[in-house]
Amino acid sequence: MAVITARNLVKRYPVALKEPGLRGTLQHFFRRKYRQVEAVRGVSFSLEPGEVVGFLGPNGAGKTTTLKLLTGLIHPSGGEVRVAGFEPFRREAAFLRQVTLVMGNKQQLIWDLPAWDSFRVNGAVYEIPDAELRRRVGELAELLGLQEKLTQPVRKLSLGERMKAELLAALLHQPRVLFLDEPTLGLDVNAQTSVREFLREYNRRYGATILLTSHYMADITALCERVVMIHQGRLIYDGGLSGLLGRFAPYREVVLKLNRALPRPELERYGEVREAQGLEARLLLRRENLVGAVAQMLRELPVEDLEVREPPVEEVISQVFAQGEVVPGSNERK
Numbered sequence: 001m002a003v004i005t006a007r008n009l010v011k012r013y014p015v016a017l018k019e020p021g022l023r024g025t026l027q028h029f030f031r032r033k034y035r036q037v038e039a040v041r042g043v044s045f046s047l048e049p050g051e052v053v054g055f056l057g058p059n060g061a062g063k064t065t066t067l068k069l070l071t072g073l074i075h076p077s078g079g080e081v082r083v084a085g086f087e088p089f090r091r092e093a094a095f096l097r098q099v100t101l102v103m104g105n106k107q108q109l110i111w112d113l114p115a116w117d118s119f120r121v122n123g124a125v126y127e128i129p130d131a132e133l134r135r136r137v138g139e140l141a142e143l144l145g146l147q148e149k150l151t152q153p154v155r156k157l158s159l160g161e162r163m164k165a166e167l168l169a170a171l172l173h174q175p176r177v178l179f180l181d182e183p184t185l186g187l188d189v190n191a192q193t194s195v196r197e198f199l200r201e202y203n204r205r206y207g208a209t210i211l212l213t214s215h216y217m218a219d220i221t222a223l224c225e226r227v228v229m230i231h232q233g234r235l236i237y238d239g240g241l242s243g244l245l246g247r248f249a250p251y252r253e254v255v256l257k258l259n260r261a262l263p264r265p266e267l268e269r270y271g272e273v274r275e276a277q278g279l280e281a282r283l284l285l286r287r288e289n290l291v292g293a294v295a296q297m298l299r300e301l302p303v304e305d306l307e308v309r310e311p312p313v314e315e316v317i318s319q320v321f322a323q324g325e326v327v328p329g330s331n332e333r334k
């Protein structure tokens with residue numbers, strides 16, 4: 001049975017209108033007028049227990065609003081939503097024990113205190129006995145590689161360490177459903193990788209269901225087999241990641257560092273050259289040719305370093321629009 005269900009979910013925000021000038025200001029105080037912003041316009045999808053699903057969309061698409069609806073931070077203007085058998089907006093204690101929301105740009109740890117002190121606060125809120133709290137912190141800290149970092153003030157941690165400590169705090173009550181809004185935002189590549197590995201292990205170990213937004217395609221490809229995409233509050237894709245990438249991002253980007261500069265035509269033999277300057281070049285290679293072409297480049301070119309990257313999320317999304325063939329609500333799974 002689905003653990004998350006959204007059916008025709010709608011959210012309208014009232015936004016106060018204000019005319020310019022004194023008259024407008026007075027009117028604004030006494031007879032305020034409102035305009036409705038429709039952030040979510042009839043979105044439907046569901047997640048089975050244990051699924052890890054990427055939730056994508058351009059800026060302002062309605063992702064954060066949907067996550068807030070699913071965690072009960074805001075009330076829907078229409079439609080139905082159920083998470084772990086509850087209606088989120090009722091914010092029942094039994095519901096709150098089952099879910100967590102982590103926002104990469106918001107912090108719940110207390111800045112000047114060690115993370116452990118914030119964990120104790122969470123332990124008290126969720127009534128976790130002391131010994132059990134220590135056990136859970138120990139287990140998660142080990143998975144996150146954070147053991148040494150929990151007794152110094154949070155402000156002294158690196159951004160990556162802080163994000164890991166945020167995740168630890170958000171998972172102490174052992175939620176079954178994780179809503180993660182940009183959990184790797186701004187982290188360096190190593191920290192991004194370790195957060196991804198942690199999430200994969202957490203999902204495997206506890207069978208948690210995870211709905212995740214990210215601007216980094218690598219997060220999505222590392223963790224998600226399925227992707228739900230929205231645009232202007234409407235669902236535009238629900239299906240397998242490989243289907244999405246195969247249709248809308250058939251290329252991967254190869255970044256080359258060379259020992260000596262090469263003329264552009266020499267690089268063009270391997271793929272579409274996006275950029276070639278001095279000792280650096282960026283090429284687009286079709287996914288199906290990638291392995292062969294990379295092996296050939298390593299054999300034939302003076303390569304000092306080679307990196308294969310996913311295209312940016314924005315590029316994939318714009319391809320989806322450009323081809324405009326996605327059926328809303330399609331369930332074209334892998």
Ligand SMILES: Nc1ncnc2c1ncn2[C@@H]1O[C@H](COP(=O)(O)OP(=O)(O)OP(=O)(O)O)[C@@H](O)[C@H]1O
Pocket residue numbers: 013014015037038039057058059060061062063064065066
């Ligand atoms: N409290 C609010 N009051 C009025 N409008 C809002 C409010 N919150 C969001 N919006 C509007 O709703 C739309 C969707 O916003 P939302 O934050 O859900 O998008 P998003 O997909 O998370 O974007 P981003 O990737 O930029 O975070 C936007 O047009 C935004 O301006």
